[in-house]
Every structure is written in C-alpha cells, then in structure tokens.
Amino acid sequence: MTDPVVTMTAISKSFPGVRALDGVDFRLLPGEVHALMGENGAGKSTLIKVLTGVYGIDAGIVTLGGEQVAFTGPMQAAAAGVSTVYQEINLLPNLSVAENVFIGREPRRFGAVRWGEMRRQARALLARLDLSIDVAAPLSTYSLAVQQMIAIARAIDVQARVLILDEPTSSLDATEVTQLFKIMSQLRDDGIAILFVTHFLDQVYRIADRITVLRNGRLVGEYLTTDLPQLALIEKMIGKELDVLERIEEQQPKRTARQGGTPFLQATELGRKRSVEPFSLTIHQGEVVGLAGLLGSGRTEVARLLFGADRADHGQVTVDGKPAALRTPAAAIGHDIAFSSENRRTEGLVGELTVRENIILAMQAARGWLRPIPRRRQDELVARYVQALGIRPTDPEIPVRNLSGGNQQKVLLARWLITEPRLLILDEPTRGIDIGAKAEIQKLVVQLSDGGMAVLFVSAELEEVLRLSHNVAVMRDRQLVTELVNDQDLDADKVMQAIASGSREVTA
Amino acid sequence: MSTTWRGRWAVATAHPLFWPVIALIAMLVANTIYRPSFLSIEMRNGHLYGSLIDIVRLSAPLMIVALGMTLVIATGGIDLSVGSVCAIGGAIACLYISKQPDQNSVVGVLTALTLAFGLALVLGAWNGVLVAVIGIQPIIATLILMVAGRGLAQLITEGQIITINSSPYRMIGAGQLLTLPFAIFIAVAVALVIAAATRRTALGMIIESVGGNAEASRLSGIRSSRIIFLVYVVSAACAVVAGFMMTANVSSADGNNAGLWVELDAILAVVIGGTSLAGGRFSLAGTVLGALIIQTLTTSVYAMNITPQTSLLFKAVVVIAVCLIQAPAFRAKFGLLRRRRRPGPPPAAVAADPRKEEVPAT
Numbered sequence: 001m002t003d004p005v006v007t008m009t010a011i012s013k014s015f016p017g018v019r020a021l022d023g024v025d026f027r028l029l030p031g032e033v034h035a036l037m038g039e040n041g042a043g044k045s046t047l048i049k050v051l052t053g054v055y056g057i058d059a060g061i062v063t064l065g066g067e068q069v070a071f072t073g074p075m076q077a078a079a080a081g082v083s084t085v086y087q088e089i090n091l092l093p094n095l096s097v098a099e100n101v102f103i104g105r106e107p108r109r110f111g112a113v114r115w116g117e118m119r120r121q122a123r124a125l126l127a128r129l130d131l132s133i134d135v136a137a138p139l140s141t142y143s144l145a146v147q148q149m150i151a152i153a154r155a156i157d158v159q160a161r162v163l164i165l166d167e168p169t170s171s172l173d174a175t176e177v178t179q180l181f182k183i184m185s186q187l188r189d190d191g192i193a194i195l196f197v198t199h200f201l202d203q204v205y206r207i208a209d210r211i212t213v214l215r216n217g218r219l220v221g222e223y224l225t226t227d228l229p230q231l232a233l234i235e236k237m238i239g240k241e242l243d244v245l246e247r248i249e250e251q252q253p254k255r256t257a258r259q260g261g262t263p264f265l266q267a268t269e270l271g272r273k274r275s276v277e278p279f280s281l282t283i284h285q286g287e288v289v290g291l292a293g294l295l296g297s298g299r300t301e302v303a304r305l306l307f308g309a310d311r312a313d314h315g316q317v318t319v320d321g322k323p324a325a326l327r328t329p330a331a332a333i334g335h336d337i338a339f340s341s342e343n344r345r346t347e348g349l350v351g352e353l354t355v356r357e358n359i360i361l362a363m364q365a366a367r368g369w370l371r372p373i374p375r376r377r378q379d380e381l382v383a384r385y386v387q388a389l390g391i392r393p394t395d396p397e398i399p400v401r402n403l404s405g406g407n408q409q410k411v412l413l414a415r416w417l418i419t420e421p422r423l424l425i426l427d428e429p430t431r432g433i434d435i436g437a438k439a440e441i442q443k444l445v446v447q448l449s450d451g452g453m454a455v456l457f458v459s460a461e462l463e464e465v466l467r468l469s470h471n472v473a474v475m476r477d478r479q480l481v482t483e484l485v486n487d488q489d490l491d492a493d494k495v496m497q498a499i500a501s502g503s504r505e506v507t508a
Numbered sequence: 509m510s511t512t513w514r515g516r517w518a519v520a521t522a523h524p525l526f527w528p529v530i531a532l533i534a535m536l537v538a539n540t541i542y543r544p545s546f547l548s549i550e551m552r553n554g555h556l557y558g559s560l561i562d563i564v565r566l567s568a569p570l571m572i573v574a575l576g577m578t579l580v581i582a583t584g585g586i587d588l589s590v591g592s593v594c595a596i597g598g599a600i601a602c603l604y605i606s607k608q609p610d611q612n613s614v615v616g617v618l619t620a621l622t623l624a625f626g627l628a629l630v631l632g633a634w635n636g637v638l639v640a641v642i643g644i645q646p647i648i649a650t651l652i653l654m655v656a657g658r659g660l661a662q663l664i665t666e667g668q669i670i671t672i673n674s675s676p677y678r679m680i681g682a683g684q685l686l687t688l689p690f691a692i693f694i695a696v697a698v699a700l701v702i703a704a705a706t707r708r709t710a711l712g713m714i715i716e717s718v719g720g721n722a723e724a725s726r727l728s729g730i731r732s733s734r735i736i737f738l739v740y741v742v743s744a745a746c747a748v749v750a751g752f753m754m755t756a757n758v759s760s761a762d763g764n765n766a767g768l769w770v771e772l773d774a775i776l777a778v779v780i781g782g783t784s785l786a787g788g789r790f791s792l793a794g795t796v797l798g799a800l801i802i803q804t805l806t807t808s809v810y811a812m813n814i815t816p817q818t819s820l821l822f823k824a825v826v827v828i829a830v831c832l833i834q835a836p837a838f839r840a841k842f843g844l845l846r847r848r849r850r851p852g853p854p855p856a857a858v859a860a861d862p863r864k865e866e867v868p869a870t
Contacts, residue, residue, distance in 0.1 A: 307727075309726075309727055328726075328731075329726055329727050329728070329729050330729045330730070330731055332729075333729040339727060341724075341727060346721070346723060346724070347723050347724055347727055348724055348727070349721070349724060350716075350717045350720040350721040350724055350725065350788075351720065351721065352716075352720050352788045352789055353713070353716060353717060353720060357713055357716075357717070361713075361717060361725070361728045361730070362728040362729050364710045364713070364714065365714070365725075365728050365729040365730040365731075366729055367710075369709050369710040369711040369714050369735075370709055370710075370711075371709075371710075372708070372709050372710040373710070415728065
C-alpha cells in the first residue's frame with residue numbers, strides 16, 4: 001500500500017459553544033477518491049478547513065507527504081498542493097472568469113499582469129473540462145453550475161497533490177455531475193488524492209474508493225466503499241437505528257389532490273423581462289405545489305416574483321381573490337407570504353447576528369422597529385423552534401455563521417414559521433443538507449400543508465417534489481410549460497419527459 | 509497561575525471594549541506619571557475643575573457627532589458631511605441670535621435652535637435620499653454636502669465670523685450645572701436617547717441586520733432604505749447639536765473652521781470603539797470610549813508641551829497602536845509571544861505600548 005499523502009491525527013477543534021472536532025484521525029492516499037461522510041454538523045467542513053489552514057487546530061497533527069504542516073491559510077495550502085473547492089462558491093462575481101481562475105497567481109512579466117496570456121491559459125484549462133465560454137466575461141454572467149466548474153478549474157490548475165471538493169455537485173444537474181466525475185477519474189488516474197464531500201449517497205457509490213464517516217465531531221470509521229453497503233453507511237452516519245429512513249418511507253408517496261374553494265394566491269400572466277416569461281399559477285390553502293425544472297429554468301425567478309423580491313413588469317396577482325400588489329418583500333409578507341431563499345448565506349441569514357436574532361428578524365420587521373418583541377417572548381419562540389426543528393447547537397446566542405449548513409437552513413425555516421405565513425415558498429430547502437435533516441424538513445412540509453398552509457416547493461430533486469406535491473408545475477427555459485396533477489400515474493419519468501419536451505401536448 | 513485566573517483573562521480580553529479601556533487607562537497613567545496633579549479635581553466657586561473634567565467637557569461635541577456616525581457606519585455607510593452640518597447649524601443659530609434686539613432672550617435662543625435643528629434635518633434627509641433612494645455610494649453622497657456645506661456656512665455668515673453675546677446660548681457650550689459643565693449633560697443625554705432608541709426598541713438589531721446583510725434583510729421584510737434614510741437624518745441631528753456646542757463655547761460662528769475635520773475624528777472614535785467600517789454590529793459605549801480616547805490624546809499633547817509640529821505625528825502613532833491591538837491578526841501574534849514567554853503578567857505587556865508611544869514625544 002502506498003504511503004498516505006495526508007494524515008491527520010487526533011485533531012480537535014472547538015468554536016464558542018460548539019465542539020466541532022474531537023480527536024479525529026483521517027488519512028488520504030494518492031490516486032484515490034475518498035468520500036468524507038456525515039450529517040450536518042458532523043464536522044466535515046471543519047475538518048477540511050483545518051486541513052487547508054482556514055482554521056487553526058486546538059490539538060492534533062497534520063502531515064502532508066510525511067512532513068508535519070500547519071498551513072496559515074488556503075493560499076499557503078494551495079501552494080503546497082492542497083486545493084479546495086468549497087460548498088459555497090468562493091469566487092468573485094464582478095471579476096472576469098479568467099481573473100477568477102488565476103487570482104493571486106496571475107501570469108506576470110516584470111510585475112505586470114499578462115492579460116492575453118492569462119485568458120489563453122484560462123481557455124485551455126476550461127477546455128480540459130469541456131467548457132467553452134467567454135473567459136473575459138464577468139463571472140456573474142454564468143450560472144451557478146458553470147461557476148462551480150470554474151472553481152474546480154482554478155483548483156486543479158495549481159500543481160495539486162490533493163484536491164478537496166466540498167459538496168461540488170449540489171448545484172449541478174445530472175449531465176454536469178457525469179462531466180465532473182469524468183474529470184475526477186482522470187485526476188485520480190494522474191495520482192491526485194481527491195477528498196469528496198457530498199450528501200448524495202449514490203454519487204459516493206459511483207465514484208468513491210474509500211469512505212470515512214464522522215458523527216458529532218468524532219470519527220466513526222474508515223471503510224472501503226465495496227465493504228460498506230449503503231444502508232450500513234447511513235446507519236453509521238446517523239448513529240441510530242434506521243428510524244429516520246423509515247420515517248421517509250412512511251410518508252405517503254402520493255398525496256391526494258386538494259382543490260376547490262377560493263385559491264389563496266392566483267398569479268395571472270405574471271412575468272418579468274429577461275427573467276421569466278409570463279406564467280399563471282394557482283395555489284390553494286393546504287396545497288403543496290412543486291416547481292420542477294432544470295437548473296436555470298426559471299424556478300427561482302418564479303419564486304422571487306411571487307414574493308416581490310423582484311418586481312413583476314407583467315400580469316397580476318390576487319390573494320384571497322382580491323388584487324394584491326406584491327412589489328416588495330415587505331408587501332408580500334403583509335399578505336402572509338414567506339420565502340426561504342436557496343442562497344441562505346447571501347440572501348437568507350445575517351451571519352454575525354445570533355441564532356435568536358435571525359429567527360425573530362422577519363417577525364420583528366413586520367411589527368416595525370418601534371414595537372420590539374419582548375425578550376421573554378423571543379426566548380420562548382426561539383426555544384420552541386430550536387427544539388421543534390432540532391437546531392444544533394441549541395444555544396440561541398451564538399452567531400448563526402458558526403452553525404453548519406443544515407442547521408442554518410433550519411434557522412431560516414424557523415424565521416418564517418414564527419410569522420405563521422399562509423403561503424410558504426421554499427426554494428431548495430434541502431439543498432446541501434443531510435438525509436436526517438432532509439427527512440425532517442419534508443415531514444414538516446407535509447404537516448404544515450395538512451394544517452392548511454399553502455406551500456410552493458422548489459427543488460431540483462424530482463423524487464422530493466413528487467413525494468410532497470399535490471400539483472407539479474414544470475419549468476423549462478424560463479417558461480412555465482405545464483402543470484401536472486400528482487395522481488397515481490405521475491412519476492419522475494413523466495415529469496422528466498415534460499421538462500425535456502417542454503410542450504403541453506405530450507403530457508396531455 | 510491558576511487556570512481560572514487565565515480563564516478570566518481570556519474572557520476579559522475577548523470583550524470588545526477591553527482594549528479601548530486599556531488604551532484609555534494607559535494614557536491616563538502616562539499623563540499622571542508626567543504630571544502627578546493630572547488626576548486631581550478641585551472645587552472652585554461651586555464648580556469642579558480638573559484635567560479629567562476638561563477632557564470630558566471638550567470631548568462632548570465629538571462624542572455626539574460620533575454617536576450619530578456610529579449608526580451610519582453600522583449600516584455600512586459613512587457620513588463625511590457632519591463637520592459642515594456643525595458649521596451650518598452653528599452659523600444659522602448665531603445669525604438668528606445676532607439679529608435679535610435682545611440676544612439674552614431665551615425664546616429667541618430656542619427659536620434659533622429650532623430653526624437650525626430643522627435645517628439640519630433637511631440636510632440629513634438630503635444625504636439620506638442620495639444614499640437610500642438614489643443609491644449613490646455613501647462616501648460620495650456625503651462628500652457633496654461636506655464640500656457644498658462649507659460654502660453654505662460661509663454664505664450664511666457672509667464670510668465673516670458672527671460674534672454674539674447671548675448668555676443662554678453660551679450655556680450650551682460653556683455653562684455649568686450642578687458643579688459640572690453643561691455640555692457633559694447634553695452629551696450624556698444624547699448618548700442615553702440614542703441608546704434607548706436603538707437598544708430599547710428593535711432599531712439597533714435592524715440596523716445591524718441591514719449593515720450585516722442588506723439583501724437578506726430586505727428579503728426578511730425590512731424596509732432597508734427607510735432605515736438607511738433614518739440614520740443619516742439622526743447623524744445630521746447629532747452634528748447640529750455638536751455645532752451648537754462648538755459655537756456656543758466661543759460665542760461666535762466661523763463658517764470656515766467650526767467643526768472642521770470633526771468627521772475624521774468621529775470616524776476614528778467609532779472605529780476605536782470597535783464598530784466595523786464594513787457595517788453590522790455596533791457599540792455605542794465603544795464610541796463614547798473612542799471619543800474620550802481621542803480627546804485625552806489631544807489634551808496630553810498640550811499638557812506634555814509637545815510642539816505643534818510633532819503633535820499630529822504623535823496622535824497618529826497612538827491611533828495606529830490602538831487600532832493594532834484591536835486587530836485580530838495582530839493579537840494572534842501578540843498572544844503567541846505571550847504564550848512562549850509563559851505567564852508574565854499580561855498588563856505589563858500592554859503597558860509597553862504607551863511607552864512606545866512616548867518615543868516620538870521626546
């Protein structure tokens with residue numbers, strides 16, 4: 001067996017109020033894809049940030065190529081051959097693609113950046129990933145998926161010995177995932193050690209050679225992928241009997257359609273130029289409408305229009321049968337509409353505020369600043385939702401940025417649930433979070449709609465949409481192409497077909 | 509050294525106001541060593557006198573401007589126009605009083621104050637509209653009034669220094685109440701009002717939310733532009749009160765020099781107090797401390813007979829030191845040093861700073 005390129009021994013790391021890693025051992029061999037698995041808050045992201053020097057460690061030893069190292073930051077780690085692509089894309093949207101790829105190590109002559117050379121190299125590098133785009137255009141002109149590929153391009157360009165991919169697939173569609181895996185295999189064959197973090201179990205079994213499982217900041221074990229069946233892996237991740245999985249199974253696979261009565265919200269030919277074509281959509285009380293479609297098909301744009309996050313320039317909306325002007329989020333909230341954004345870091349949470357403050361933010365905003373929510377009431381509400389949603393850690397007075405992704409998502413949900421909305425718009429609420437939390441959120445959606453709340457559920461995962469929705473609206477190329485009733489006959493294939501063909505006739 | 513002692517030290521140093529407090533104490537100690545009578549306070553004619561009282565009195569206008577600035581900076585903005593607003597407010601008030609037949613009339617003075625205050629609100633609203641409605645970057649938007657406002661102040665005074673002889677107006681800047689300078693009461697009152705308005709209501713949290721993540725705040729239903737508009741109005745209101753103090757202290761309004769560069773000292777006070785220029789969390793107590801530190805520094809410069817040529821340099825060195833000890837990166841290195849040297853008494857390490865600061869003074 002070859003010597004490991006990275007070994008981490010007895011690593012411990014604490015944050016205020018959180019013990020993120022507790023004596024964790026980890027090793028990474030050259031020429032392997034090694035999956036790091038665990039629930040939210042298990043310590044995966046922390047372990048990676050310790051390895052790349054984003055965080056210092058409280059105890060333990062890290063070696064790279066046999067020598068002890070203590071990187072002081074990602075730049076130094078990258079220079080030593082440890083490159084990272086993070087879960088949240090860490091690129092600069094207002095710089096060009098080429099600048100993003102080469103930032104910090106631009107090709108220079110006499111100190112001046114050689115722009116032409118930089119663009120040429122960037123094009124060559126992206127061609128390796130089968131990506132042919134204008135490298136001089138600002139990054140923000142490209143979709144999240146393309147941005148992800150660019151982040152990977154940047155990471156593999158440095159002479160990497162270790163490539164860390166933290167949730168690289170959470171914003172990619174199936175073709176792009178295949179594309180990424182091709183590149184990963186190629187890099188593995190070149191002898192690069194790849195550390196791969198994902199919540200998609202099937203992807204682990206498609207690409208990973210070995211698996212290390214963490215739970216609550218501790219090491220559970222290291223296994224060959226072939227030795228560890230999927231169910232056993234889940235058991236090790238959640239550390240309890242399979243009740244979580246059973247809970248998912250228990251949920252009725254089909255939900256009886258619920259229609260009739262005045263619709264809660266009715267959008268007629270609502271649209272916005274260069275964002276989404278005019279569409280019509282009706283949502284009743286207690287109804288879950290799923291919004292399916294590929295990445296960039298306009299799902300998020302529909303959600304934002306209905307919440308007033310973007311201003312519609314076409315069409316009308318009625319709420320309870322009366323015309324409603326949803327020009328701003330504040331106006332939509334006034335009509336009891338809530339919106340949980342897919343970008344929880346940039347559009348959801350205020351990182352430096354505490355968990356408590358983040359949870360009460362929307363309710364406080366609706367009351368106006370002159371009428372503060374009494375502190376006792378705040379504590380009561382927050383405690384109730386921290387408990388109900390299982391937010392970890394339970395201390396509501398720590399800054400929300402110290403929480404893991406799944407727990408941040410729950411904080412965002414709690415923010416809206418305490419406002420008791422009548423329509424809850426959820427944009428990718430389960431993106432990048434673990435199976436346990438995902439099941440809890442799905443269960444919650446069912447409970448809420450049974451309680452009479454209308455839900456617009458936006459997700460890239462068709463199974464999830466089908467499991468929860470009464471109706472499925474299908475988006476394609478920024479158009480709402482069809483709306484399907486989720487009856488006995490509807491399955492993922494049919495939705496897929498509707499997405500692919502994009503015409504009403506086929507599905508009729 | 510017991511672990512609890514160390515633990516307590518760690519907790520204390522982690523407090524955001526720890527280093528500003530240490531800096532202030534260090535400066536007071538340095539002054540006392542130089543001139544032992546520095547700390548003494550005596551009663552004369554029913555008024556308290558002493559260097560400490562002077563420092564608090566003289567820092568009052570800066571403190572008031574800086575408190576308003578704190579809220580602006582917490583939203584991620586900045587207000588460069590406060591100095592000009594001081595000058596305009598002072599000029600209007602003095603001009604009105606100078607035209608009165610009886611300059612000592614309380615009603616006349618109150619009318620003057622109301623007029624000037626109202627105009628300041630309009631000026632604040634101007635800044636607020638430029639930033640919150642039109643969306644101009646705050647540093648540019650307020651630069652407009654910073655430059656134009658000086659001109660406006662000189663237009664009001666017609667390029668002259670307006671001198672008045674009004675004892676009610678003089679009270680604001682140089683009066684005494686209950687043995688203490690009246691200005692101190694005004695500063696304390698402004699601090700309490702702002703503290704109550706931000707921390708007794710949800711305004712403080714909402715300002716921090718807007719400064720921390722404006723888009724997330726908007727999507728939570730916060731009307732961010734209203735909040736941003738509001739903080740510029742509050743900032744101008746604070747500035748005009750400080751302007752009254754400055755002009756009342758000398759019983760004259762000088763459109764050219766009243767409140768000159770106070771915006772820079774105010775920004776400095778806010779930063780020393782631990783509020784980030786990037787917006788988000790703010791500390792009013794920190795700002796008050798920051799203003800006291802700056803005034804103590806100015807007083808020290810005079811007390812120690814530092815030549816005017818070197819005094820600015822001296823100030824700069826102290827400010828750099830204060831900012832450095834607050835910087836996490838610097839503290840990390842500093843902390844490493846301390847750990848290597850083992851449990852040397854940490855306050856000694858801190859006291860090293862003022863000694864360093866004295867170098868350019870000698």
